[in-house]
Amino acid sequence: MPRTRSRTRAGLAATAVLAALLTVPAATGTASAADPEKLTIDLATDTGAFHGGASGSLYGVYGDGVPSRNVLEGMHVRTVSTKAQDGPQHPGADALEMLPPFVDSGGEDVYIYMTDIYRGFPYQWPGADGPARLADFKEKITKQVRQVLTLDDAYQDHVVYVPFNEPEGNMFGTGEWSYNKVSWLNDPQYYFAAWKEVYHLIKGLDPDARIAGPNTSVLYDQVKGFLQYAKANDVVPDVMSWHELSSPAAVRTNVAKYRQMEKDVGVGPLPVNVNEYGHNFHLSVPGQVVQWVSAIEESKIDADLAYWNIDGNLNDSAVEANKGNGQWWLFNAYGQMSGHTVQVTAPHPNQQYTLQGVATLDETKRQSRALFGGKSGDADVVFENIDPELFGTTVHATVQEIPWTGQVGDSAQPLRLADKELAVGADGRVSLPMTGMNEMSAYQVILSPGGHGGVPAEPSVSWRKTYEAENATYTGGGYSKNGPEGTPSNVGGFATSGTYNVGGLRTGSDGVLAFDVEVPRDGTYDLSVFANSYNLYDLVKEQGPTNVFLRVDGTAPQELRLPLGYKWVVWGHTDTTVKLTAGKHRITLAAKDADLGATKGDAIIDKVDLSLRDAKVTAPAVYEAEYATLNGTRPTYTHRGASGPGAVPLSKGGSATFWVYSPAEGESTVSVDHLGGGRASLALNGEKVSGIKGDKKGTEQVRVFLSGGINKLVVTGSSGALRLDRMRVAPSGGALRTRVYQAEDGTLTGAAKVTGAYTFASGGKAVTDIGDGRANALTVDVVAQRAGRHAVTIRYSNAEQAPATHYNPDPIARHADLSVNGGPARRLLFPTTFHFNNFWELTVPVTLKQGTNRLTFTAEELPDFNGDTYNQYDQRSPYAPVVDRIAVTPLTEN
Numbered sequence: 001m002p003r004t005r006s007r008t009r010a011g012l013a014a015t016a017v018l019a020a021l022l023t024v025p026a027a028t029g030t031a032s033a034a035d036p037e038k039l040t041i042d043l044a045t046d047t048g049a050f051h052g053g054a055s056g057s058l059y060g061v062y063g064d065g066v067p068s069r070n071v072l073e074g075m076h077v078r079t080v081s082t083k084a085q086d087g088p089q090h091p092g093a094d095a096l097e098m099l100p101p102f103v104d105s106g107g108e109d110v111y112i113y114m115t116d117i118y119r120g121f122p123y124q125w126p127g128a129d130g131p132a133r134l135a136d137f138k139e140k141i142t143k144q145v146r147q148v149l150t151l152d153d154a155y156q157d158h159v160v161y162v163p164f165n166e167p168e169g170n171m172f173g174t175g176e177w178s179y180n181k182v183s184w185l186n187d188p189q190y191y192f193a194a195w196k197e198v199y200h201l202i203k204g205l206d207p208d209a210r211i212a213g214p215n216t217s218v219l220y221d222q223v224k225g226f227l228q229y230a231k232a233n234d235v236v237p238d239v240m241s242w243h244e245l246s247s248p249a250a251v252r253t254n255v256a257k258y259r260q261m262e263k264d265v266g267v268g269p270l271p272v273n274v275n276e277y278g279h280n281f282h283l284s285v286p287g288q289v290v291q292w293v294s295a296i297e298e299s300k301i302d303a304d305l306a307y308w309n310i311d312g313n314l315n316d317s318a319v320e321a322n323k324g325n326g327q328w329w330l331f332n333a334y335g336q337m338s339g340h341t342v343q344v345t346a347p348h349p350n351q352q353y354t355l356q357g358v359a360t361l362d363e364t365k366r367q368s369r370a371l372f373g374g375k376s377g378d379a380d381v382v383f384e385n386i387d388p389e390l391f392g393t394t395v396h397a398t399v400q401e402i403p404w405t406g407q408v409g410d411s412a413q414p415l416r417l418a419d420k421e422l423a424v425g426a427d428g429r430v431s432l433p434m435t436g437m438n439e440m441s442a443y444q445v446i447l448s449p450g451g452h453g454g455v456p457a458e459p460s461v462s463w464r465k466t467y468e469a470e471n472a473t474y475t476g477g478g479y480s481k482n483g484p485e486g487t488p489s490n491v492g493g494f495a496t497s498g499t500y501n502v503g504g505l506r507t508g509s510d511g512v513l514a515f516d517v518e519v520p521r522d523g524t525y526d527l528s529v530f531a532n533s534y535n536l537y538d539l540v541k542e543q544g545p546t547n548v549f550l551r552v553d554g555t556a557p558q559e560l561r562l563p564l565g566y567k568w569v570v571w572g573h574t575d576t577t578v579k580l581t582a583g584k585h586r587i588t589l590a591a592k593d594a595d596l597g598a599t600k601g602d603a604i605i606d607k608v609d610l611s612l613r614d615a616k617v618t619a620p621a622v623y624e625a626e627y628a629t630l631n632g633t634r635p636t637y638t639h640r641g642a643s644g645p646g647a648v649p650l651s652k653g654g655s656a657t658f659w660v661y662s663p664a665e666g667e668s669t670v671s672v673d674h675l676g677g678g679r680a681s682l683a684l685n686g687e688k689v690s691g692i693k694g695d696k697k698g699t700e701q702v703r704v705f706l707s708g709g710i711n712k713l714v715v716t717g718s719s720g721a722l723r724l725d726r727m728r729v730a731p732s733g734g735a736l737r738t739r740v741y742q743a744e745d746g747t748l749t750g751a752a753k754v755t756g757a758y759t760f761a762s763g764g765k766a767v768t769d770i771g772d773g774r775a776n777a778l779t780v781d782v783v784a785q786r787a788g789r790h791a792v793t794i795r796y797s798n799a800e801q802a803p804a805t806h807y808n809p810d811p812i813a814r815h816a817d818l819s820v821n822g823g824p825a826r827r828l829l830f831p832t833t834f835h836f837n838n839f840w841e842l843t844v845p846v847t848l849k850q851g852t853n854r855l856t857f858t859a860e861e862l863p864d865f866n867g868d869t870y871n872q873y874d875q876r877s878p879y880a881p882v883v884d885r886i887a888v889t890p891l892t893e894n
Helices: 069-074 095-104 130-148 189-205 223-232 248-265 286-299 326-335
Strands: 037-049 056-058 079-083 109-113 159-162 210-216 239-244 272-277 302-305 340-345 356-362 367-373 377-384 394-402 415-423 430-437 442-449 464-468 473-475 480-482 501-506 512-519 523-534 547-552 555-561 572-580 583-590 602-612 621-624 629-631 648-650 655-662 666-674 678-684 687-694 698-706 709-720 722-731 739-742 747-749 753-755 766-768 777-784 788-797 814-820 826-830 840-848 851-858 882-890
Touching: 037 356, 037 367, 056 272, 069 095, 069 326, 069 709, 079 095, 079 272, 079 302, 095 109, 109 272, 130 159, 130 189, 189 210, 189 223, 210 223, 210 272, 223 248, 239 248, 248 272, 248 286, 272 286, 286 326, 286 340, 286 356, 286 367, 286 442, 326 367, 326 394, 326 442, 340 367, 367 377, 394 430, 430 442, 464 512, 501 512, 512 602, 547 572, 555 572, 583 602, 621 655, 648 655, 648 709, 655 666, 655 722, 666 687, 678 698, 678 722, 687 698, 687 709, 687 722, 709 722, 739 777, 777 788, 777 882, 788 826, 814 840, 826 840
Parallel strands: 037 377, 056 079, 056 302, 079 109, 109 159, 159 210, 210 239, 239 272, 272 302
Antiparallel strands: 037 340, 340 356, 356 367, 367 442, 377 430, 394 415, 394 442, 464 602, 473 512, 480 501, 501 602, 512 583, 523 572, 523 602, 547 555, 547 583, 621 722, 629 655, 648 722, 655 709, 666 698, 666 722, 678 687, 678 709, 739 882, 747 777, 753 766, 766 882, 777 851, 788 840, 788 882, 814 826, 814 851
16 A cells, blocks of 8 residues: 555636537538547447456445445455455454455445554564574464364355565565565566465465455566566466556556566466555546546456545545445446447546546447536547447437546536437437536536437436535635645645635634625525535534534525545535525525634635526436346337337346436335336335336326435346336435434433533433443334334444554444344444434334334444454444434335
8 A cells, every 4th residue: 555645626616517419511621720629439430348357446345234235336446455364454444344245236246455453554573584484474364264264165255365465565675574575576586486376375265266466556566577587486366466556558558568578488377466556646636537538448457446534435436325426427437338348549548637538339239328528618528430220310319528526525416417319420429529528527418329210318417516615705804815726737636626625614703705606697606615524623523513604695595514534625515505596696605604603613715606506406316227227128129209219128127227316315205107008016125125017108106205315126027028118216205204213212221321412412312332232222112103114314424433553543433233123233333423423314214113113323333254363453343333323214105
């Protein structure tokens, strides 16, 4: 885990991004110097089967539930590199605890960093000299392999051992904790001998084991010598691994360089895992990460996002308990690509911080998908060689934007910018003029056959505009303009819109930050304040979320609580609505308000986003069946009157999977639009909730409980061949009754007690000190109107953090063991909320009987894997989180 830092230019103040889709005009005249840049997608040039390898993660999975299985599966995470079981590097991410939920969620391989059984970096392996240290390590390797062999074969098959991590600067480098202070880059004999010993040790214990190496911090020229030695001694790794903390261009260059090494030595070709890529400046930013994705996919390798911050959040992709940010939705779109990749020619090929992309063609689906980004302004996206046998002479194009929402900022599903049918030119081309792009966003185009009477969907966005804090007017004391933050020359800094932010709203301040805005019409507007407070900063520690006060033209005061982060410049957003008339207004954020009070804490403000909340925005979210993840079926495109380009026939066992967003826990109405033809079932997050009677064209409406964030909805054919058109989802109310129980009204035993220390708990009270033994428990009696499956939503806080030896903050995911009516307890993990006065919600489905049911929450510290020792660095908490309240809701109205 190297500590390299450097950085790039963040986004600009973008206005509304609306793509005007036009067919290519007749070829007349000559191109002018003012012509926009062009991203060309050649559908006739097959560059290999779609691999999906860029969706890997280093230390991204803490355990079962952090992140949630929906978030994990929906991001299509292919590989995870993580610590040795019971290693003391960081809390959580223990290989054998996260492996089953990862594999069960569709994951491929878990790379076990065997060296992370030691504390510190460089690794502090004990011993008087090199041979003694290696002997100790071999004992620990033996234990690790034997632990893996206790797993079911189905899980063992997904393990890859990484014996050494960055050996050239670590165990076989020149530092205090090295083997003998001789770098293997200068004299490789000691490292090579150790590699050979460890390789034979692992294979001797498990002949089917896969081993990865050398896992260097960069692809050194000396790796060729390693390959020569490995071949000569029959110890060639099963997977070649190194780190790319460089640039997307280096990925392409170094993979090609490595492939030439293989040819020269006469080994391979081996699978490659670049198990660290990207920097703080890139992570969470779809327009940055898509450039890495394009290089990794083109190279047909696996790669894992780097671990610069906290573990368990998929490297700044997962938010709260079950939500995703813009980066998550980028990987969700990437993971739904299929077929084979096609040639993409960028306006500045293989050059970072420019427009880059990746595209696929699936002949079976008759569908092409393209993901691109990295540029502000305008560009043409041109599809060439569109096969009339697949697409016809008209194509249906859907254009979406995946915006940046910050590292800890929740994101809704991608925005639908346009949905139109376009005539294919005589030359087999279609051009999509993209206007007003934001370099921090990624964009997706889905191309399908058109011309069959499909009804295009309306855009899901309307007027919108960004206002940078550094351009706002500040009055009062304490002002600071901070930045530039992350840039191409400072990739260790965090991405920030416009690269600058503003401080001054803090305890004791009289500061006012005023944004002068102008809107096109009367209406309700969504206002999103991008902000950050560092959770461990002195002024922030007192209260937690920093509160500030919003007014419009000096009226309509609102109190906002701004998001916390694990460091400064880690952005989230607080959202509200304001009513505005057409014309100019002044929106202020202040540290004092005559009616509401004063700020406690300290916050920095990046920007505000303002958008008109009209019928386009409030309409139900539309999820087209032909764009879903399909199993045992394929889209058809001959259905007149269908929404979008077509529909999906679902014979018995065929399924369509949708990743559906909900802004909060609660009831939603799911409308399943179909064209008849058969029957199907609907499952929500693995729970069957309804049958669909599709004897004739119609809509089945089902009211269900959705968890805040990411939900998995699957429609599976049961008889006939239901022609599924689309799914529409909108928040609703009235059908599912929620009963709320305050934790302080429950029964407390042992040391568990009510506290009034956390002012943002509902009613100002919560229950703490659950755990450290089963005697210290919370019991809540809840009532179910009818028997069946229910959602239990726990409002909680958790800010426990372990001492760290790295730049990584080390928050701990506390757990609670939940027993229903005295039955077996189910272990729940609760991700950090960054402060005990900052409350989030986590929902778990349970079976309740009609009438009164008893929920009991307990906790106790888990031992290590073998059950004979406990973590000595306070990395496994014995406590449950602070519990504020419990809400109980039926999963469905049926």
